[in-house]
Amino acid sequence: MKELKVGIIGATGYGGLELIRFLHNHPEVEHIELFTSSSAGETFSTRFGHLVSIHDKPLNEINVDTLSTFDVVFTSTPSGVTSELLPPLVGVGPKLIDLSGDYRLQDPSSYEKWxxxxxxxxxxxxxxxxxxTEWNEKNIKEASVIANPGCYPTAVLLSILPLIKNELIDPNYLVIDAKSGISGAGIKPSQTTHFSEANENLSIYKINxxxxxxEIEQAIEMFAGAKTNITFNTHLVPMTRGILSTTYAPVHAGVTNKQLTECLIETYRDHPFVRVISEASAVGTNRVKGSNFCDIHVKLDERTNRATIVGxxxxLVKGAAGQAIQNMNVQMNLPQTSGLHVVPLFI
Amino acid sequence: MKELKVGIIGATGYGGLELIRFLHNHPEVEHIELFTSSSAGETFSTRFGHLVSIHDKPLNEINVDTLSTFDVVFTSTPSGVTSELLPPLVGVGPKLIDLSGDYRLQDPSSYEKWxxxxxxxxxxxxxxxxxxTEWNEKNIKEASVIANPGCYPTAVLLSILPLIKNELIDPNYLVIDAKSGISGAGIKPSQTTHFSEANENLSIYKINxxxxxxEIEQAIEMFAGAKTNITFNTHLVPMTRGILSTTYAPVHAGVTNKQLTECLIETYRDHPFVRVISEASAVGTNRVKGSNFCDIHVKLDERTNRATIVGxxxxLVKGAAGQAIQNMNVQMNLPQTSGLHVVPLFI
Amino acid sequence: MKELKVGIIGATGYGGLELIRFLHNHPEVEHIELFTSSSAGETFSTRFGHLVSIHDKPLNEINVDTLSTFDVVFTSTPSGVTSELLPPLVGVGPKLIDLSGDYRLQDPSSYEKWxxxxxxxxxxxxxxxxxxTEWNEKNIKEASVIANPGCYPTAVLLSILPLIKNELIDPNYLVIDAKSGISGAGIKPSQTTHFSEANENLSIYKINxxxxxxEIEQAIEMFAGAKTNITFNTHLVPMTRGILSTTYAPVHAGVTNKQLTECLIETYRDHPFVRVISEASAVGTNRVKGSNFCDIHVKLDERTNRATIVGxxxxLVKGAAGQAIQNMNVQMNLPQTSGLHVVPLFI
Amino acid sequence: MKELKVGIIGATGYGGLELIRFLHNHPEVEHIELFTSSSAGETFSTRFGHLVSIHDKPLNEINVDTLSTFDVVFTSTPSGVTSELLPPLVGVGPKLIDLSGDYRLQDPSSYEKWxxxxxxxxxxxxxxxxxxTEWNEKNIKEASVIANPGCYPTAVLLSILPLIKNELIDPNYLVIDAKSGISGAGIKPSQTTHFSEANENLSIYKINxxxxxxEIEQAIEMFAGAKTNITFNTHLVPMTRGILSTTYAPVHAGVTNKQLTECLIETYRDHPFVRVISEASAVGTNRVKGSNFCDIHVKLDERTNRATIVGxxxxLVKGAAGQAIQNMNVQMNLPQTSGLHVVPLFI
Incomplete structure (x- = not known):
């Protein structure tokens, strides 16, 4: 038993709520405390009724001394917050796992631009x-600060990295059409996420x-060694959870559908959370709902010699809180599946 | 460690799928086998893609000899099936927990009528x-056949039984208006459950x-000692999971709102799955989604001297698979929460 | 041809948008102008993209002189606004139809209380x-100020008034369980109407x-002559449009199901927007979606001698903008169906 | 007044129901009869409750003599039916408008293959x-048999044809990622369209x-003169109505975003049902819901020199029944907007 002491900064967002959901059933986590910059003192389950009898403790003020006694601290805030909030915590004790985007881009000028x-x-x-996790385990194990990947990049990268790295698809004309449920827009109400306007509406946003x-281009270069210039668009789908990314790429001459599929199977043979699905009809966001799985599928169109790759x-799980806990498990020398071994809800 | 061997008959329905979801994470369950009268041999995860890498075993034919070696057998079939299928299994070994309605009504002529x-x-x-479970624990512990309650009766009974038993409300004019998500209609497609017609549609069905x-009247008599003649109607709500029942009852003279609430709190003090919610704004089906909780709330209208009682x-969980596993836990002398200690999804 | 000139104050709400939707296809309406207290000058279709090429005109400032030249002015604002905004417009020219609740209660102290x-x-x-409209046509024809009914009262009253007035049901124990789609909460975003939290959630609100x-009690007394003390609760259903109200009432001795149904048919024989539906399976909010119909159904439970009455x-249509236009038609001596003769969407 | 007599074969599908919805409000349509190969005699509104008091007439048997007296006959059946059913009706009198796919592909061997x-x-x-309609008006006016376009091709073609025809984008690498609401799968229930499994699920189907x-490739060649080899995939989105297609294409050297947008505006200047939307944030399926509009938007990514084109x-309207009636209007020398001038529902 590890009896880990875990803190969450930014628990009042959907990423934070999912961290709580999984950590409360994590066999090695003994102690969970929530921290806030704004609502210290408030009883958490008064605000979030589903946690009545589960987490009735009050929110704590963020305090470096207190946090220094923790084994792990997750920061799950909107972007632009942990760039200031996290530095004082580096090196004082806990492993830091940041779910915002503030530490993902290695080039600060790129961060500023995007x-x-x-x-x-x-x-x-x-x-x-x-x-x-699946592509960076060794470094994660040693790291004191983890930049947890974005939701879209997770689905996209896990599905296409093996095919680029193994030179089966041509990375020079990658078209990535991604679709997300509305929880990706966060917990703060807005006109776009107002039920009556989001329901029964499919839309495209942030074109190009x-x-x-x-983040995706950086990771393709880092893990598959290819410089790319991707086309990437995102759509808002009237459902709460789930991302499905459809990537289109020309395949290199002579590559077969079998090779594509086997490359994926081979890559993820020992990775319990990535499932290569053979039938497209078995691929859907509800097949992974509530779980840390990433399901992937590839299909070659012999008519056009282009591949369709689905992730x-x-x-909120593999795209946020689940992967963050998976990273914690790696850092703490626990099985990757510890506390994450839940069956998808399906319905 | 109990290392229980558990069988499920009727795994290809939503009740069965939920049994699988929870039993795969139950710490005392070692072995799960699925049985079918129709599709033996088929690999289960081919049909239900969310179970790839979780339950890839084939479905087994129903066989009394095989089943006699199990500790517990759940039957989760449409009504009218276990009335024939279950009797040969009685007494041959396993505890039997029936999720269909076939064993709930003590009076066979009432079963025939309804x-x-x-x-x-x-x-x-x-x-x-x-x-x-909360009202019949002692008998459940000894039983070899459990008639698992219906989904609606569970929500209704847990919320109103304490108030009837303690003579705070008048059972002679109970109006129960119940609403259910569409998964209650089962896994078989129909025009009523066809997405385009069920979506954005609220309807009433089986009036009176x-x-x-x-089932509700029998249980009120059994547990609260009152003969009743209830008005009970059911509505289909465009969501997958969840039941909310709203019961209206006159209160006895002089009864206060405080007494009503305290009666509920007192009754369920030691029952981890029933939560008495003080603020109506914290009551909603998403607060219990995916979990075995039953949330209840009561509010007296002093203008009319009638109480509104919400369950x-x-x-699919407290109304079916979750309560069935809770009953198994009681029978096996395990903590009631064993394998069921999940946090509601909320979103 | 009437060539009516119509103004809308509060067009930026859902009621206002529905007024625009119908008035743009109204054969006797020549001219539509929108008025606002806050965003004058803004092009309306920039804010509401569905109106591009339909209503590209800017919003106008509210001005009594300008408004005095109109035939009809609809006010569709949140409650508490027209109590001040409307009086200066009374008597200056246009017929006034108020969709807020500010003029419905005849007793100001009751308004203050509720x-x-x-x-x-x-x-x-x-x-x-x-x-x-169906109950007050004669007075509406002469009125200069119309208090357009609330959404819930419309569904409830149309379904139960005939049965009370004809003394078939007992008005002393009316339990009304009403359910509404989320558009009823208006256009302003909030946590309750945030997609991720409203979706897949059924909740109860404003208990008692x-x-x-x-409003319902006043109208029962006005149109059916009975003083009542109703129990009335409201639920939020995860869909955009639609209200279904289920009313429970004891029937007077000897009353049959046939009498109840025939009373409804007889009452609404010449009212094109109220349909008495004989089969409960044909009753649902999608059967009236987008239209001005009110569908009603009654069923006697002979076991309990109580009736279930569904409206x-x-x-947004019969419960707001549609009924408002129906009232305009009455005032303008047009057929009630003018501009409202649309077929429900169903899906 | 034209006083048209119109027949619908296949009224019991969603395309047929939408034809009824619009034709009942078409000012020049005097008489509507429904025909069926299977359920003659049945009262239509018994099966489809939303049509009570609107279309209470029985379904008629298909009979060439009877149909020969009609001005227009719409056939809205599953594919593979009108290939046999329609030929006997050709030349006997009515204009024929086929909403199935049986007459779209000019090459029968291509039909057989796909x-x-x-x-x-x-x-x-x-x-x-x-x-x-917008691209073939002259031929439509003279035609006796119309092959009404498919739903996806309508959205795709209207958005990309102008850019290909005017040689602004390169048609050699068209990637079309299309998404549809579930009504596109038709009225027949199936596991895929079962509410509990379709809700909260995003999936991909019929890859390549x-x-x-x-159909799309044929039309690009016919109207824009380019032979293409498109990549086209389709996704099922948990909503009832709506298609959004996202097409990705390299632009020719030197082409600007302004040129792309102006090409679209210029092309559709006199076409009331195609709206070029300048802000991506105003593009969404709910902006056209229930209406015959096609909204299009284009955006050049200067980083990659590829365009994103949205339709x-x-x-069910512009993708089926609405366009069919638009074609009828052209054939009957009526304004294209006759009977179709409805405002989108938005919510």
Whole structure:
């Protein structure tokens, strides 16, 4: 028994709520405390009724001394917050796992361009490790700061990295059409996420401007060694959870559908959370709902010699809290599946 | 460690799928086998993609000899099936927990009237114990056949039984208006449950004719000692999971709102799955989604001297598979929460 | 051809948008102008993209002189606004149809108690006529101020008034369980109507405290001559449009199901927007979606001698904008169906 | 007044129901009769409750003599039916407008390959005119048989044809990612469209195999003069109505975003149902819901020199019944907007 002491900063967002959901059933987590910059003292379950009898403790004020006694601290805030909030915590004790985007881009000027915010201190960015667990386990194990991947990049990268790395698809004309449930827009109400206007509505947003574009390109270069110039668009789908990304790529001459599929199977043979699905009809966001799975599927169109590559995740789990806990497990020398071994809800 | 061997008959329905979801994370369950009368040999996860890598075993044919070696057998079939299928299994070994309605009504003629089907053998009906865990624990512990309660009766009974038993409300004019998500209609497609027609549609069905009427009246008599003649109607709500029942009752003279609430709190003090919610704004089906909780709330209208009593459950969990496993836990001398200690999804 | 000139104050709400939707296809309406207290000058279709090429004109400032040249002015604002905004317009020219609740309650102290706001001037309240078209046509024709009914009261009253007036049901124990789609909460985003939290959630709100309670009781007394003390609760259903109200009432001795149904048929024989539906399976909010119909159904439970009475409307049409236009038609001596003769969407 | 007599074969599908919805409000349509091969005699509004008091007439048996007296006959059946059913009606009197796919592909062997069904007689195929109204008006006016376009092709073609025809984008690498609401799957229930499994699920289907691929390629060649080899995939979105297609294409050297947008505006200047939307944030399926509009938007990514082209329709209206009536209007020398001038629902 590890009896871990875990803190969450930013628990009042959907990423934070999912951290609570999984950590409360994590066999090695003994103690969970929630921290806030705004609502200290408030009883958490008064605000979030589903946690009555589960987490009735009050929210705590953020305090470095207190936090220094924790084993792990998750920061799950909107972007632009942990760039200031996290540095004082580096090196004081806990492993830090940041779910915001503030530590993902290694180039601060790229962060400024895409996020339109002031970047985090360069020295902390350089210490941070990109937490795409299946592709970066060794570095994650040693890291003190984890930049947990974005939701879209997780679905996209897990599905296409093996095919690029193994030179089966041509990375020069990647078209990535991604679709997300509305929880990806966060907990703060807005006209776009107002039920009557979001329901029964499919829309496209941030055309060519999503901040996950540089994150995906950086990771393709990092893990598959290819410089790319991707086309990436995002759509809002009237459902709460789930991301499905559809990537289109020309295949290299002579490549077969069998080779594509086997490359995926081979890559993820020992990775319990990535499932290569053979039948497209078995691929859907409800097949991973509530779980840490990423389901992937590839299909070659012999008529056009282009491949369709599909990645499916629960955006709040494998795309956020689940992967963050998976990274914690790696750091703490626990089985990756510890506390995450739940069956998808399906319905 | 108990290392229980558990069988499920009727795994290809939503009740069965939920049993699988929870049993795969139950710490005392070692072995799960699925049985079918129709599709033996088929790999289960081919049909239900969310179970890929979780339950890839084939479905087994129903066989009494095989089943006799199990500790517990759940039967989760449409009504009218276990009345014939279950009797040969009685006494051969496993505890039997029936999720269909076939063993709930003690009076076979009432079953015939409301279900319009041939009743189960009287001697088996008489052995069976009604599995409303919080109200029948002692009998459940000894029972070899459990009649797991219906989804609607669970929400209704848990919320109103304490108030009737303690003579705070008048049981002579109970109006119960119940609403359910569409998963309650089962896995078989129909025009009523066809997405385009069920979506954005609220409807009423089986007016005055729902088979849960005699079940609720029988349980009120059994547990609260009152003969009743309830008004009970059911509505189909465009969501997948969840039941919310709203019961209206006159209160006895002089009864206060405080007394009503305290009666509920007192009754369920030691019952981890029933939560008395003080603020109506914190009551909703998403507060229990995916979990075994039943949330209840009561409010006296001093203007009319009538009480509104609300019960909320996930129909597939506390209203089916979750309560069935809770009953198994009681029978096996395990903590009631074993394998069921999940946090509601909320979103 | 009437060539009516129509103004809408409060067009940026859902009621206002529905007024625009119908008035743009109204054969006798020549000219539509929108007025606002806050966003004058803004092009309306920039804010509401569905109106591109339909209503590209800017919003106008509210001005009594300008408005005095109109034939009809609809006010569709949140409650508490027209109590001040409307009086200067009374008598200056246009017929006034108020969709807010400010002129519905004849007793200002009741308004203060239930709305917790300052009531409108008594002399204007006394001039105003309750616009439940099917029950008040003669007065509506003469009125200069119409208090358009609330959404819930419309569904409830149309379904139960005939049975009370004809003394078939006992008005002393009316339990009304009403359910509404989320558009009823208006256009302003909030946590309750945030997609991720409203979706897949059924909840109850304003228990015993809904401001439609005195409105329903007042109308029962006005049109059916009975003083009542109703129980009335409201639920939020995860769909955009639609209200279904289920009313429970004891029937008077000897009353049959046939009598109940025939009473409804007889009452509404010449009313094109109220349909008495004989089969409960054909009753649902999608059967009236987008249209001005109110579908009603009654069923006697001979076991308990209580009736279940169902009323179904599109809350934004018959429950708001549609009924308002129906009232305009009456005032303008047009057929009631003018501009409202649309077929429900169904899906 | 034209006083048209119109027949619908296949009224019991969603396309047929939408034809009824619009034709009942069409000012020039005097008489509507429904025909069926299976359920003659049945009262239509008994089956479809939303049509009570609107279309209470029985379904008629299909009979050539009877149908020969009609001005227009719409056939709205599943594919593979009108290939046999329609030929006897050709030339006997009415204009024929076929909403199935049986007459769209000019090459019968292509039909056989993609539909896996026996093609219609070649001489009828050759007489038929592709009913993409905005691009084929002259031929439609003269045609006796109209092949009404598929839902996906309508959204895709209207948005990309101008850019290909005017040589602004390169047609050699078109990637079309299309998404549809579930009504596109038709009225027949199935596991895929079962509410509990379709709700909260986003999936991909018919990868590289959708029968609309040859239809789109044929139309690009016909109207824009380019031979193409498109990549086209389709996704099922948990909503009832709506199609949004996202097309990705390289732009020719030097082309600007302004040129792309102006090309669209110029092309559709005199076409009331195609709206070029300048802000992506105003593009969404709910902006066209229930209406015959096709909204289009284009955005150049200067980083990659590729364009994103979006087309949005209500699949049942502009993608089926609405466009069919628009074609009828052209054939009957009526304004294209006759009977179709409805405002989108938005919510």
């Amino acid at each position: 996020y339109k915010k002031k970047p985090a201190p360069l020295e902390i960015i350089q210490q941070s490790v990109y937490g795409l 401007q999503h901040q996950h574009i540089p 499916v995740i629960d955006n | 279900y319009k089907k041939k009743p189960a053998p009287l001697e088996i009906i008489q052995q069976s114990v009604y599995g409303l 004719q729902h088979q849960h009427i005699p 909320v459950i996930d129909n | 709305y917790k706001k300052k009531p409108a001037p008594l002399e204007i309240i006394q001039q105003s006529v309750y616009g439940l 405290q809904h401001q439609h309670i005195p 179904v409307i599109d809350n | 539909y896996k069904k026996k093609p219609a007689p070649l001489e009828i195929i050759q007489q038929s005119v592709y009913g993409l 195999q959708h029968q609309h691929i040859p 949005v329709i209500d699949n």
